[in-house]
Amino acid sequence: MLDATRALALVQRHVTSKAEARMTYDVAIAGLGGIGSAIAAQCAARGASVIAVEQFGPAHDLGSSHGKCRMIRKAYFEDAAYVPLVLRSYELWRALERETGEQLLRTTGVLSVGEEGSDIISGTKRAAAEHDLPMQAWSRERVRECYPTLMLLENEVALFEPDGGVLNPEGAVRAHLKAAQTAGAELRFETTMQSWEANDHAVQLHLADGTRLSAKALVLSLGPWFKETLEALGVSLRVQRNVQAWFSPSTNLYAADRFPAFLLGRAGLPAPLYGFPDFGDGLKVAFHGLGQITTADAIDREVDIARDVTPIAQVLEAWMPGAATTFREATPCMYSLTPDGNFVIDRHPAHSNVVLCGGFSGHGFKFAPVIGEIAADLALDGGSRHRIDFLSLERFRGPQGPNG
Numbered sequence: 530m531l532d533a534t535r536a537l538a539l540v541q542r543h544v545t546s547k548a549e550a551r552m553t554y555d556v557a558i559a560g561l562g563g564i565g566s567a568i569a570a571q572c573a574a575r576g577a578s579v580i581a582v583e584q585f586g587p588a589h590d591l592g593s594s595h596g597k598c599r600m601i602r603k604a605y606f607e608d609a610a611y612v613p614l615v616l617r618s619y620e621l622w623r624a625l626e627r628e629t630g631e632q633l634l635r636t637t638g639v640l641s642v643g644e645e646g647s648d649i650i651s652g653t654k655r656a657a658a659e660h661d662l663p664m665q666a667w668s669r670e671r672v673r674e675c676y677p678t679l680m681l682l683e684n685e686v687a688l689f690e691p692d693g694g695v696l697n698p699e700g701a702v703r704a705h706l707k708a709a710q711t712a713g714a715e716l717r718f719e720t721t722m723q724s725w726e727a728n729d730h731a732v733q734l735h736l737a738d739g740t741r742l743s744a745k746a747l748v749l750s751l752g753p754w755f756k757e758t759l760e761a762l763g764v765s766l767r768v769q770r771n772v773q774a775w776f777s778p779s780t781n782l783y784a785a786d787r788f789p790a791f792l793l794g795r796a797g798l799p800a801p802l803y804g805f806p807d808f809g810d811g812l813k814v815a816f817h818g819l820g821q822i823t824t825a826d827a828i829d830r831e832v833d834i835a836r837d838v839t840p841i842a843q844v845l846e847a848w849m850p851g852a853a854t855t856f857r858e859a860t861p862c863m864y865s866l867t868p869d870g871n872f873v874i875d876r877h878p879a880h881s882n883v884v885l886c887g888g889f890s891g892h893g894f895k896f897a898p899v900i901g902e903i904a905a906d907l908a909l910d911g912g913s914r915h916r917i918d919f920l921s922l923e924r925f926r927g928p929q930g931p932n933g
């Protein structure tokens with residue numbers, strides 16, 4: 530029996546052969562990961578003719594958008610300017626679920642723990658207050674009542690966000706691809722964009738198989754393969770190898786019907802620890818932003834248990850006793866870190882018909898559909914309805930910028 534991924538790839542090949550006749554499109558998209566798949570769906574939904582190329586297969590596990598779980602939360606401690614974007618994302622995730630019939634977002638709540646003045650706690654409170662978001666400051670007794678096994682340290686406080694939840698990244702990529710295709714987008718997998726050139730009216734794409742394509746606009750959503758392009762534009766992009774690990778707990782207290790996603794900003798840890806409840810295939814846990822700096826082509830894809838998994842298991846077990854009882858699996862994934870941790874969503878400074886969506890710095894997945902909407906605005910309408918000035922390239926210019 531064909532699995533869904535292979536079936537989709539075969540359909541793509543069929544569509545591709547029909548597409549050879551047509552070589553000019555409204556929008557071309559390079560990269561169909563978490564972000565590019567959403568861009569393809571949003572552009573196609575507006576009736577634009579769309580061609581999108583991806584160097585690997587659909588919903589692959591070689592970039593930044595794999596690993597079964599991604600956290601979504603509204604009270605954005607990183608910067609409250611993201612809140613309107615994430616609120617729109619919630620609406621669009623739900624719309625995608627209705628359109629495709631797939632469950633993509635499960636509301637589990639998110640429990641954030643740290644010291645009162647820590648970035649996570651103070652930033653979460655600030656964003657919740659500024660945007661009047663549901664947020665509960667829990668006493669230690671309340672934490673003990675709800676999750677009796679959790680080990681809070683003396684000076685730690687807890688915030689519970691009831692609307693927080695968990696996205697299924699592979700399911701979301703597939704759902705966006707399906708929506709894009711249903712709306713008429715042509716999707717080419719195992720197809721690498723080698724280079725592009727633009728003038729005022731059109732963008733030419735040169736594919737590795739020798740094909741040339743022409744489009745009125747190009748959107749680049751290259752994930753960690755964006756490094757050279759962004760660096761040429763003055764944005765220093767660091768690609769970081771981040772290992773995500775799964776464990777079977779020895780208690781059912783961490784099951785998804787009774788336990789939330791969590792973020793632990795404990796003083797003394799090498800990085801915050803975050804994780805997800807057990808949906809039946811173990812708890813997924815990782816450090817947020819800890820790992821070797823590498824490149825998309827050179828990343829070490831082998832997992833070394835002592836180096837990659839043991840540190841996660843030790844911190845997890847001290848915080849959630851019984852959670853790390855049996856190691857199940859682990860896989861590396863890549864963060865694309867900008868100097869200030871904020872995304873780059875902008876037009877190319879020399880080519881207004883080329884849109885750049887990258888540098889998602891390890892927190893972009895939850896925004897995929899709204900970034901799709903913004904990219905479609907920029908590629909098709911010339912401007913976005915969303916406030917995205919804080920994500921512009923402009924901030925990296927000059928010695929005072931975050932690169933400086």
Ligand SMILES: Cc1cc2nc3c(=O)[nH]c(=O)nc-3n(C[C@H](O)[C@H](O)[C@H](O)COP(=O)(O)OP(=O)(O)OC[C@H]3O[C@@H](n4cnc5c(N)ncnc54)[C@H](O)[C@@H]3O)c2cc1C
Nearest residue numbers: 560562563564584592593594600722752862889893894895
């Ligand atoms: C371990 C881990 C945990 C994370 N947790 C969260 C979380 O809880 N919540 C959250 O919101 N975010 C999270 N993130 C971040 C989020 O997953 C990423 O920001 C997001 O998936 C980035 O998507 P992308 O499309 O930019 O990159 P990718 O998914 O890597 O997609 C880029 C695509 O471009 C393709 N490509 C590149 N170059 C070419 C070319 N020349 N021609 C054709 N195709 C090309 C690649 O093959 C790839 O498919 C996490 C990331 C990691 C690694």
